Amino acid sequence: MMGKVTLRNLAAHKIRLVLTAVAVILGVAFVAGTLIFTDSMNKQFDDLFSRVGKNVAVDVRAKQVVDGDDDGTAAQPVPASVLTTLRGIDGVKNPQGNVTGYAAVVGKDGKVVGTPQNGPPQIGANWTNGGSYDLSAGHAPQGPSEIVLDEKTAEKGKLGVGDTARVLTSGAPRQMRIVGLIDAGNLMGATFTGFDTATAQKLLLKPGYFTDIEMGSTGPSQTELRDRVAKALPGDLEAVTGEKLREESKSDIATMMNFFRTFLLAFALISIFVGAFIIFNTFSMLVAQRTRELALLRAVGAARAQVTRAVIGEAVAVGVVGSTLGLLAGAGLASLLQSQVGDAGDGGLTFTATPVIWSYVVGIVVTVVSAYFPARRAAKIPPVAAMRDDVALPQRSMRIRIALGSLLTLVGAALIAVGLGGGGGNPVVPVGAGAFAVFIGVAMLAPVISVPVLRLLGAAPARLMGSPGRLAQQNALRNPRRTAATAAALMIGLALITTVNVLGATMRASIDSQVDAQFGADYLVLPKGAGGVAADVEQKVKAVPGVQSASSTYEGDAKIAGKKVSYMSGDPAVIGKAARLKMVSGGTDLGAAGIMVDEDTADDNHWKVGSAVPVTFPDGKTERLTVAGVFTKSDLIGPRLMSTQMYLRHTVKPSVDGVVVDTAATNTATKTALESALKDHPDLTVFDQSALKDEARKQVDGFVTFLTILLVMSVIIAAVGVINTLALSVIERTREIGLLRAIGISRRQLRRMIRLESIMIAVFGAVLGMAIGVAFGAALQNALADEGLGVLAVPYGTLVVYLVVAAVIGVLAALWPAWRAGRMDVLKAIATE
Template structure:
């Protein structure tokens, strides 16, 4: 039986080629996902733990809630006491924070979010074990810095050059004293690291004479556990100690938690690609078995049992799957390497191909074809040998009253009802309900496509009658000749279009919401933000006083309040200017009340807490400060807005309770409005600080929507794999159809249909298959996009459904173009059918 199966595979290798290619693509996807995820986890773990082997014990300052979140007492005296403990070879006090390096044009170098600054902490020999200098030496003066090797190369800096560096305390120019290499814990991938002298770093990132943590190095032969006990016995209140090994484990767990999410997303899309491939495989074996009905019946007639024939066919599918899986493993490993290149900001490491990945990929790739081929084989085995020998082909067209159709209709109705229920109730489990309902509805639609194919395809008949009356009519008849085959082919494309259309609807709706929220609320010309997403110091805005004609107000946020029994964040603004910089839609009271020391509250906050204008609320803060505030205005605001505060207060009132609030942004308006000169003036007034970004409305719109756009582009790239497999399914279906219809094609040629006409007919069949899948997929995608969008409306005020007609049309055009490309080879074969051979009696 094995020899027979192997001989059959080679005999039908051309017909099985695209099936094997589809399996290979699916295995490639899942192998690439697993290999990339494992490699990324290993690289991230190595980076997160690199350097901790030299640390015996790490002492850190903890935030003290009772002291306004101020870190515990970790200063030079603590470091001196730790250095005197038995078994301690050296101590190194560390501080770190945000520090951006400017290039020679004044723009930040590297990834702003990972622009780090730290202190050079030399031991007795003048060296810091955390850094290995390749040029120069560590900074020792207040006007010197050192840069990591990658940042120095990117900026073209050499030792002795002047480098401008900015922190949350301002920007200055420094002399570059050295260039170094360091471990991954100090320098994130794609980031920059600037070293300052110890006192300078403390002034920028903490307080003079204080440390964020202290690293202890042990003398040879010291028991780390005993050393930890000795360290804990002398630690002051508000500090804690942990071994370097334990800290490395904690850092590794934190680092890999984010990478696992990306791996799960990739594996999820791999599962979709494999699911789509199932239709192609099942369709191929349906046609192969139908073509070989006489052959199989003859085997039964000469003595082969039904079970033996079934085993031969399943062995064929196993051989196809196994060979395709081996190829998919190899290609998938290459795809993982390509992903590492594309995501350059992730840590690089050798590719990791684990036994689990090999086993999973091989099992999926070999079992999937067997499962997909089971139903066609079972259907063929039900045909008696005598009947099979007497007929060329036995088809089982879908009937409206069949059990399959009834069950599919029930699934569609149940799934649609679940989706609508989840969309209208918008409860905490709404998305789960919608997901389950979508799975049921999609499964039912796939089962109903054979019945839907005839009415949907008929809709396109008038258009085809105008374009090509004869060829179009033939294409329509051929497309609906075998509804099950047509349905299985179109189902793969429908799944891909459902995902693409749903993502387009959600992305367009979210982008328009963000755009409207930004343009409506912002009246200022510019918003100044930290380039790394950090909070700024309230003194950052002070230099704008010298900018002629400028109107500005910082957004000074202060936390830790209970206002009228409700957890609240107060945002301090300049009462005299805020009305010109932010558009407050006041629904009750007046914004002028800010100048009287009162507060203004967002409508959603007032509604949640039951507040009204004129109400005086008791105020409590975590540091036991108490007071009372009066509501002077209520205004409309979006709970998700980054600009409109939930509680707006005069900055003098916030300063009464919090001397060091964090500035989320600075709103600036200039006399001449937006322009290159105005932006340059604001930038220069703020000290040409590379840590600060001066953004106009267009910049903010781009910044807010870029994350959505980047994610959508990744998802579209992943969905494209399913589109490729669906196109292969169309090519395979048409190719097998051409083989089955050789006599018919020969007859049409004999009756006068030329090669161009045959080619046009096959291409129109492909377009009809593409149109059927695209129509059903787009309708389902828009429906699911609406349902999921409804779950966002409960938490995101102003979110509305937006149908991106252009993107939806582009997706449909891509599907149709893919269908047309898939028809090139089958159409070429159909046009070259030999007329005498095809029309000869069988």
Template sequence: MLRATLRSFLAHKGRLLLSALAVILSVAFVAGSLIFSDTVTRTFDRLFASTAADVSVEPKDDITSSVPTGAVRTLPASLAGTVAKVPGVASAHADVGAQNITVVNSRNQSVGPTTGASTIASGWNVTDRSPVELTSGHAPQGAGEALLDADTADKKHVRIGDTLTVMAQPGSFRVTVVGIATFKTTNPGTALVFLDQKVAATELLGSPGLATSVSVTAAEGVTDEQLKTRVAAAVGAGPYDVKTADEQAKSAAENLGGFLDVVKYVMLGFAGIAVLVGVFLIVNTFSMLIAQRTRELGLLRALGADRRQVRRSVLTEAVLLGLVGSTLGLAAGIGLAAGLIRLMGTLGMNLKTTEMVVGWVTPVTAYVVGVGVTFVAAYLPARRAAGVSPMAALSDADVAGVGRPLRTRAVVGAVVGALGAAALAGCATASRTATSASLLGLGVVLTLIATVIAGPLLVRPVIRVLGAAFPALFGSIGRMSQRNALRNPRRTGATAAALMVGLALVGGMSVASASMSKSFDEQIDKTLGADFVVQNANFTPFPQEVTDKVRATDGVGLVVRQRFAPLAVRLPDGKRVETTAAGYDDRVDDVAHVTYAAGSAAAALADGAMGMDVDFAENHGVRLGSVLPVWFPGGRTASLRVGALTDQDAAEGYGMQGGLFVGIATVEKYVPGGQDSALYVNAADGTDADALRPRLERTLDAYPQVQVRDQADYKDLVHDQIVVLLYLVYALLGLAIVIAVLGVVNTLALSVVERTREIGLLRAIGLSRRQLRRMIRLESVVIAVFGAVLGLGLGLVWGLCTQRVLALQGMKALAVPWGTIVAVVVGSAVVGVVAALLPALRASRMNVLAAIAHE
């Protein structure tokens, strides 16, 4: 039986090729994501380990927030002298650094990344732990001199002797590039500017007596843990975080981990789609191969092979297919990971790695996925083959499912579909976001399973409608193509299911994204009352001089500043919530249309007060007038009275979790050194807003990172962000379509082999090659459009339910992109034509007499 199985596998290797491609794609994305993640992680682990000091002392970060405020946490530079006297310390020095710095050249062009990674300015301290080394020019000495990293200099065409303007929190200053520094290992994508140490403290922090951290080197024989304990005792653990090199590396790796997780999960999403769609292809392949090998399997049964041996033989072929596909997929995954690393280089993250990290988990996972998918997909066809008696098989009885009743599918599909419909109905009527989202996920899974199960039941009624015009348009050729698609509902349903999965995802996400865009448009129209909003391109804070120059621009009537303040608040229900509050000037109501459920802006923006979203307040027992304890960074505390409760639907984006907002004076008091994140600008009376915009843009010419936006620009910005999500969905669709096309090609190719005698007889009685090709193309088109109709119908239902979840978050508008829907249906017909090209060509080239004599 083993020899027979191996011979069968080799004899049918051509027919298994397309199934192998599905396995290869699935495994490639799984392996590629793991290899890329492991390689980047090891590269950065080496970077962090090689650059981290034995022990570091930093200001304690007691409030975590991902929202930049512009404030730089500092400590006294003299602390380095205190630490240097600790027993076991070989050396200690103060470090100065500031992130989100803007650097421009003499033509006011940005030097450094405008999005993603930030530009960092630091003091130049040469140690063996420095991430860079001086490779050209000399170190900065005194005011007006700076080093630039080589990657940035090369990308932005900066040479030694060029003049740059550095914009920091205290103000702007000019420097001349006197040297180039090169990363020793990996460039994480940042731009680095190095200044003389004392100059850096003055220009970046505002005082030569300040620093941002202290780096400590241990004396010989002293461990990092021992040194950490001694340093902590000397400086006091209260205001400072004292970390070993391992702890510094772990903290840095955790920050990197978020980015890697996004990449990994996106690629695993592609792998999931490939696996899901590939299953249908593999099931169809083995079902059709078993149907074509009925006589062969029956002969094996007649010669003494029992049902278990036949089933085992088919499953062994599936395992062999999985092993071959997994091996090739693993190799493709290595290439995919290498391509991703090169892509990171074009985006500024220059990973200087000479090896790809392939841990034992990667090949194990690759083979588990590849072999597991093919084994599971082939199980039912194998079981069906084993259930046929020898005499039935020898008489060419059908084992592919033609004519077998679909009662079981009908019952199971109806039950699962009813459960899915109930879950989606619950999603649409739920009043809490978490409940609605959970029911949506459950409903999507159940309705997808139900549609796959019940798909063959829908083949005859739907395809009769879709192909109703074929006889009128194409005569007998159209009638035969329609009947061929109806001949085996199971096969047609499984083939269409591959396309249905991808199009259901596109249909649902298209409705959701269109609804989000429309909701944001309505919210911007309803809430934004300012003529213009001035912001950084990457939404980071900007220097005070930007605000001063905007205020001084001719024609500006009102400028309302926005700043952010990380904080933690203790609520009446006992919960301590860490969030970020937005701070505004008093006249915020002149630039934003806010609906107040209780209280007023004046009461919320007053000293010692705050405002919050009414739903958040009700959920935590907060009332108008409640006094809440609040913690700010650096150990600062306050008790703030709730002066206003806002309707979050109207104040979307007013703050972060809870919609908290305070007066800007409160932010300046408790988060000193912060910067403005946005300016809301109104034209002065008698000044036309259209005339004011070019004046503002001229004012901001020296700040290329700062942009002036009106309502239309804001809408475009939101649309662009949503389009990024859609591009990801369309990429998933593209992968699904590739595998779905393989599935249609595979089904048609095997169907041509199965119908060889029939095709020969049709050709013998007068069917031309052109007519034969048209018949197969029409059959392919109707199958593809059937999958599109099922997928889009299901996706529209998902999209409508997703919109109900979004409505609970204030995005209440519903929009259905009918243009996209129609384009997808037309595109699916084109996919059907493309998928039929090779099978139709092969069928038309058959020798008529040989085809008629085919067994």
């Protein structure tokens, strides 16, 4: 019997439940889309790595000395003489040396092919017959002026066999002829430029050396052959199996994709969390409106458990429908995500059981859990209530709610403080748990907060718009719990969006402050991608009229006291002036074996001028450096500065990170002259102080926009919640609306009343959310003040825009409920019980 009751109720309230299902659909779509997208990308990477090194049994490479020096590429390369040794080992088949590095090609439009800025790499390598790829046109490169390109790179640059193209490496640009194209399949957006081995060694590494040497096997297993090869190698080299080599490559990608999946799922969970408020609110209102019906069921013999199961059954149905539609929408979202990652998304979607399982688990569980407490309240309705004219569900005392809400808010704030305090461990867990507790706590306190806030928000409409304004205010205040639950959904979304915007404004203000305080150079030459600055750029810059000084800067890794550390190197006098360095003690004369450190590093290690510091470099060599000077903290230099000679002595293929430039005058003519001198380097940009700020702001703005877009889903779900609440509220007040119409209120006034009520609820949620967001943003800034966020900035203009957007959401959410209320038949509405 109760099953039939459940089905009947679903049919009777289908519009309301469809609106509720929208919250489930949107949340599940985010989860399903994320899982489908990452599964698809993982499949494409697996296909890519299955082709790379497929015939490799053993690989010989340099041992990793400094953690993070992946596969030893920064260490000493492998001498070509090792090939002779390997050929003499029983079981080794066709050993070949590989050379890899940075190489980019300039297309016919004068632009570098590919988008290396935080994107796929631009790979240069030696071409070997029988390698991972096959030629699809032309022939292999022969000699110092020939290259081969992958087909997609050639297509993007509008280049073909026989064309001459400018090739960029860490040396001077070179004009080289394209003699062949290779079928590399889907390189996930990366570009490939192949040279003959001698040219690759000269341009990408070092003559007579390889990055690594790979070989096949004539019979022994990979493990057995690895052991044989390892015995014949010098101590600074190691042998690994081909299987391990491929697993390491896959592991790096898997780590990146797992982070991306976790990142997106965090926003999906936010949307689901917001949706839970909507579902809870909807079922609470449905139960309240069906009090007499549920009491009659109890009167005719239905047990409490049966009533509970009937309401839960409705929730399960909503969850199943919402999960199914959400899964379909998720596939569309995954396709949209793939379209935004360029060539990396060309492989199509991959469907596994994981998104399906999690879509239904998340959709059904969240719906059922959200509907559980309203179902419990429905079961507690006494049978005698069926005989009363005025039936209402009993409300619990606000004292317990206030006490619990206050406790959760305080505990959440404490957890956030612990997480941001840097006490060790992973801060994400306490910060996330703290934010969750704060949201729940504030949502519980919202009914109490809503009364004074809504009185304030409704004061102007009540005075300026007469009866509709007063009635709207009274309706919003009539059920503070319901109003608070509706506003809480919008509160969460806008709280997080506000936090992101406060953090973005803080980052922009802090960067401006840092550049003003620490950037003393007139110009800075930086690469657009990961290839670095060519070695000849410094001399070209120095030759520009008006340039007084210029110095290349380098960044390297080393090991001090057993820990990986980073350092900058370059001309200390020029860099010190460019960074407006303030010395605490000592000076900038590093000599042959000196190091400068900031005062925090000196204090942490108990160093002073003259202290000896053993430093191990990626090539495995250790030098005993002397502290020549201690300087105040500099975000532009970092904690350590070494001489250019020290960096070059321990680096196989130096990579210039930038060039700092001082000129006699900073004007348009000087900047134009610098850009003209570097016209052969389209991968470089000349920045003055203003342009450097603008570039940093662009990156921050991109970051803020990306996060805001991800959070907009939760705001959309919240808007659906406002629609749902108002629609149910109109149905609940059918008789009241009929009476208002009977005593003379017009349809226009009625619609205005509902719109004003919606706006008040939406603006209340926005005000509450923005207040929490500003508090979260200030807490983050305070915790990260020593990490470069020294200036707190609140984007008041943006917050005003969000307040207006919240009011617009209120207007849009009220359109359908207001239209429905205005169409009611007066007599039928008055006759409604």
